Amino acid sequence: MTMTERVLARIDTNFEDDRDRWLAWLRIPSISAQPPHAGDCRAAAAWACGQLAELGFAASLRETAGHPVVVARHPGPEQVAGEAVPHLLYYGHYDVQPPDPLALWTSPPFEPAIVDGPHGKRVYARGAVDDKGQVSMWLNAFRAWHAETGTMPVKITVLIEGEEEIGSVNLEAFLAANAAELRADIAVISDTGMWDIDTPAITTSLRGLVYTEVTLKAARRDLHSGIFGGSALNPINALTKALGQLKDDAGLIQVPGFYDGVRDISSKQSNQWASLGFDEAAFLAGIGLSVPAGEAGRSALERLWARPTADINGIWGGYMGVGSKTVIASEASAKVSFRLVPGQDPAAVVAGFKAFMQARVPPDATLEFQVFGQGRGLEVPVDGPVARAAQQALADEYGKPAILMGCGGSIPVVESLHHLLALDSLLIGFGLNGDQVHSPNEKFEMRCFQRGTRSHARLLGKLARPE
Amino acid sequence: MTMTERVLARIDTNFEDDRDRWLAWLRIPSISAQPPHAGDCRAAAAWACGQLAELGFAASLRETAGHPVVVARHPGPEQVAGEAVPHLLYYGHYDVQPPDPLALWTSPPFEPAIVDGPHGKRVYARGAVDDKGQVSMWLNAFRAWHAETGTMPVKITVLIEGEEEIGSVNLEAFLAANAAELRADIAVISDTGMWDIDTPAITTSLRGLVYTEVTLKAARRDLHSGIFGGSALNPINALTKALGQLKDDAGLIQVPGFYDGVRDISSKQSNQWASLGFDEAAFLAGIGLSVPAGEAGRSALERLWARPTADINGIWGGYMGVGSKTVIASEASAKVSFRLVPGQDPAAVVAGFKAFMQARVPPDATLEFQVFGQGRGLEVPVDGPVARAAQQALADEYGKPAILMGCGGSIPVVESLHHLLALDSLLIGFGLNGDQVHSPNEKFEMRCFQRGTRSHARLLGKLARPE
Numbered sequence: 001m002t003m004t005e006r007v008l009a010r011i012d013t014n015f016e017d018d019r020d021r022w023l024a025w026l027r028i029p030s031i032s033a034q035p036p037h038a039g040d041c042r043a044a045a046a047w048a049c050g051q052l053a054e055l056g057f058a059a060s061l062r063e064t065a066g067h068p069v070v071v072a073r074h075p076g077p078e079q080v081a082g083e084a085v086p087h088l089l090y091y092g093h094y095d096v097q098p099p100d101p102l103a104l105w106t107s108p109p110f111e112p113a114i115v116d117g118p119h120g121k122r123v124y125a126r127g128a129v130d131d132k133g134q135v136s137m138w139l140n141a142f143r144a145w146h147a148e149t150g151t152m153p154v155k156i157t158v159l160i161e162g163e164e165e166i167g168s169v170n171l172e173a174f175l176a177a178n179a180a181e182l183r184a185d186i187a188v189i190s191d192t193g194m195w196d197i198d199t200p201a202i203t204t205s206l207r208g209l210v211y212t213e214v215t216l217k218a219a220r221r222d223l224h225s226g227i228f229g230g231s232a233l234n235p236i237n238a239l240t241k242a243l244g245q246l247k248d249d250a251g252l253i254q255v256p257g258f259y260d261g262v263r264d265i266s267s268k269q270s271n272q273w274a275s276l277g278f279d280e281a282a283f284l285a286g287i288g289l290s291v292p293a294g295e296a297g298r299s300a301l302e303r304l305w306a307r308p309t310a311d312i313n314g315i316w317g318g319y320m321g322v323g324s325k326t327v328i329a330s331e332a333s334a335k336v337s338f339r340l341v342p343g344q345d346p347a348a349v350v351a352g353f354k355a356f357m358q359a360r361v362p363p364d365a366t367l368e369f370q371v372f373g374q375g376r377g378l379e380v381p382v383d384g385p386v387a388r389a390a391q392q393a394l395a396d397e398y399g400k401p402a403i404l405m406g407c408g409g410s411i412p413v414v415e416s417l418h419h420l421l422a423l424d425s426l427l428i429g430f431g432l433n434g435d436q437v438h439s440p441n442e443k444f445e446m447r448c449f450q451r452g453t454r455s456h457a458r459l460l461g462k463l464a465r466p467e
Numbered sequence: 468m469t470m471t472e473r474v475l476a477r478i479d480t481n482f483e484d485d486r487d488r489w490l491a492w493l494r495i496p497s498i499s500a501q502p503p504h505a506g507d508c509r510a511a512a513a514w515a516c517g518q519l520a521e522l523g524f525a526a527s528l529r530e531t532a533g534h535p536v537v538v539a540r541h542p543g544p545e546q547v548a549g550e551a552v553p554h555l556l557y558y559g560h561y562d563v564q565p566p567d568p569l570a571l572w573t574s575p576p577f578e579p580a581i582v583d584g585p586h587g588k589r590v591y592a593r594g595a596v597d598d599k600g601q602v603s604m605w606l607n608a609f610r611a612w613h614a615e616t617g618t619m620p621v622k623i624t625v626l627i628e629g630e631e632e633i634g635s636v637n638l639e640a641f642l643a644a645n646a647a648e649l650r651a652d653i654a655v656i657s658d659t660g661m662w663d664i665d666t667p668a669i670t671t672s673l674r675g676l677v678y679t680e681v682t683l684k685a686a687r688r689d690l691h692s693g694i695f696g697g698s699a700l701n702p703i704n705a706l707t708k709a710l711g712q713l714k715d716d717a718g719l720i721q722v723p724g725f726y727d728g729v730r731d732i733s734s735k736q737s738n739q740w741a742s743l744g745f746d747e748a749a750f751l752a753g754i755g756l757s758v759p760a761g762e763a764g765r766s767a768l769e770r771l772w773a774r775p776t777a778d779i780n781g782i783w784g785g786y787m788g789v790g791s792k793t794v795i796a797s798e799a800s801a802k803v804s805f806r807l808v809p810g811q812d813p814a815a816v817v818a819g820f821k822a823f824m825q826a827r828v829p830p831d832a833t834l835e836f837q838v839f840g841q842g843r844g845l846e847v848p849v850d851g852p853v854a855r856a857a858q859q860a861l862a863d864e865y866g867k868p869a870i871l872m873g874c875g876g877s878i879p880v881v882e883s884l885h886h887l888l889a890l891d892s893l894l895i896g897f898g899l900n901g902d903q904v905h906s907p908n909e910k911f912e913m914r915c916f917q918r919g920t921r922s923h924a925r926l927l928g929k930l931a932r933p934e
Contacts, residue, residue, distance in 0.1 A: 244711020
């Protein structure tokens with residue numbers, strides 16, 4: 001029995017303890033966006049810090065201008081078979097999205113519920129997968145190696161932040177200030193998904209994100225629509241008129257300069273994605289839709305992974321209660337975000353959106369903008385030794401090769417790690433499309449959780465002792 | 468000294484008693500929208516019923532499915548100078564709007580405060596003018612005639628409802644069930660305003676109202692914009708795209724058939740309104756605006772009184788909290804209302820709006836509509852004997868003719884009285900634009916209150932004995 005086999009056996013034996021630690025962490029409502037939950041964020045950070053300390057890591061909570069960062073270091077063995085061992089930087093986050101709307105949850109979001117599903121047991125909770133579930137798999141892999149060997153098979157630095165869901169607003173400053181301490185050979189991030197429950201994946205590209213809020217202000221107070229209707233500017237009419245022009249009928253985004261730098265994917269990429277046989281009809285049917293809504297003339301995976309988007313994530317203004325109120329509001333607001341692809345400049349997109357709005361509002365309206373985060377689209381190389389080891393680990397665990405896939409989401413830290421710490425990132429994750437990340441009833445499959453833990457343990461073993 | 472002169476002298480002498488009765492009524496928080504105030508509504512109704520009984524009316528509280536209605540009848544004299552006397556139906560309401568937001572009141576809304584202002588004393592309280600102040604002036608005019616003559620100069624039926632502020636939801640059923648009892652020659656309603664504090668007005672037109680709520684539904688749950696953006700329909704994008712087309716760049720409403728039946732005002736009307744010298748710049752400056760927002764190529768008063776509107780009164784969907792959430796919502800909603808002018812068919816406007824929306828949403832979207840109220844725009848004839856008497860009474864009191872003005876708002880009971888009881892309405896009221904009706908710090912000027920009472924007393928005298 002190899003050491004890796006012993007570690008895997010231990011993971012299987014200890015599965016219930018591993019699960020219960022994960023559930024304990026899920027019970028802490030570490031909602032980074034909501035100031036009343038700042039104490040819960042700190043508690044979730046302290047919980048992770050304590051786990052790592054138990055496993056021989058030098059772990060500490062590090063203050064930022066916002067929620068704290070967990071940093072933990074394990075020296076690993078000095079060398080293995082005469083060679084210096086690689087040094088991984090593992091990045092994750094302990095914060096979660098707000099659970100709203102609460103009424104749609106079938107069980108309370110911070111009281112994890114273990115429920116039978118078509119693939120066996122699953123756990124419903126906010127953060128079940130994103131990202132406490134994904135982090136927990138690494139903690140469990142570390143725990144199993146620690147239990148079997150008293151050490152880690154490689155050098156490991158762990159960085160777990162608490163502001164990923166609010167744009168990692170303080171992370172870049174932290175990375176820059178601690179660059180020497182965080183030096184490593186490669187970063188590993190598990191915040192992505194599988195192809196399907198039996199097919200592992202490595203993600204090779206990410207979309208960037210620009211997230212804005214715009215408020216259109218008109219009269220200095222709410223008005224009676226009978227007295228003022230026909231003379232006074234209605235900010236909701238004006239806001240919908242401007243935002244309604246975001247896309248033309250072919251789905252092309254009308255923000256000036258928006259497509260500057262956007263490249264078509266290579267024919268090789270196009271062919272590889274076509275070979276995956278992605279079933280968009282089934283993908284949409286899973287959420288109750290049937291007609292693709294994106295840009296005309298593009299394949300489904302291209303629209304999801306390699307084309308930019310413009311989505312209004314929220315809108316509000318005026319009377320939102322039951323029944324009627326004949327009011328003309330004094331202001332209206334919307335949250336508008338753009339997914340970006342490699343080549344687009346986030347700052348230019350922000351400037352373009354401001355110009356787009358300004359050109360479309362009446363003279364009396366004033367516009368106010370906030371920008372909550374911006375990050376570039378990225379391609380992630382998968383030809384280095386760690387990425388190759390990961391592909392072998394996944395193939396060993398699942399009995400088939402990992403799919404190389406794009407990701408429509410954004411992991412801004414990948415860009416930050418690259419430009420501040422000169423680190424490439426390996427993106428290997430175990431979420432499923434149906435996990436309802438950021439939605440009510442977020443869940444994680446136990447099967448994904450267990451095999452993900454085993455895959456991480458295998459990868460650690462391969463990095464130490466190439467087989 | 469004519470009888471009317473004696474009645475007017477009595478009103479001046481008894482001014483403080485009249486005022487104190489009005490203040491006593493204002494202390495009853497008869498908020499019809501709030502179920503815990505149902506008892507206060509009944510108490511306010513009983514108070515009015517008691518007042519009318521004191522003045523020789525056969526008065527009673529009549530039950531409805533909601534708050535009770537006060538009905539009171541006075542036979543008046545059998546005939547005057549050999550002619551049958553006219554029979555007035557006076558309509559008012561004893562319920563008031565909720566006072567929220569309480570923090571903006573400078574004195575408690577149900578503890579009337581008498582304060583010095585630029586026009587003398589004024590009273591701050593919820594209902595000060597709308598409608599307890601306006602009703603109190605009629606009660607005082609009745610009281611003065613009763614004291615001087617022991618009767619009323621004409622036949623009078625009084626109808627005071629308690630659900631005007633919640634859409635008069637049970638009034639039509641009440642009118643229909645009691646049509647014979649409520650028969651009269653003309654209705655008089657005092658729920659409108661003056662041109663300015665020294666210039667009386669009779670309102671000659673009202674806009675109608677169609678008030679709808681539309682919900683656009685897409686996926687069966689909220690989605691992550693990274694995973695689904697580019698493929699899944701975003702209901703907020705779709706809703707803004709449709710609603711953004713409500714008006715063209717000239718402010719013309721794009722709902723199919725919307726302008727069917729809309730007539731331009733007569734050149735006589737146009738000239739009369741032009742002669743009023745309405746200062747739209749000052750009107751807008753009062754609310755912090757400077758550029759008229761309505762239909763191009765129309766005068767200000769035409770846009771406010773004689774042209775239909777389309778206002779979005781509320782909109783909501785997706786994430787409305789602090790910061791960012793990368794969600795594609797499952798649905799989005801808006802409250803959309805239309806002020807109508809005479810000639811427009813409310814049912815056709817509802818149908819047109821549904822068709823407008825349906826034509827502009829993607830195939831996967833489903834639309835749900837609610838309609839909270841619909842009423843026609845109305846012209847109120849002012850050439851009958853009662854309206855002519857009212858113009859004489861106002862001219863006598865103010866020393867100048869009453870302005871004939873339009874009203875951009877809606878008083879649905881006018882249409883109900885017309886189609887259920889075949890009654891025209893005379894709209895004569897003493898509110899000012901600055902009275903903050905429905906807002907914090909509602910107030911009524913004592914000068915308006917006293918001269919309004921005198922005007923009503925004069926009108927009663929003129930109806931009995933044309934001079």
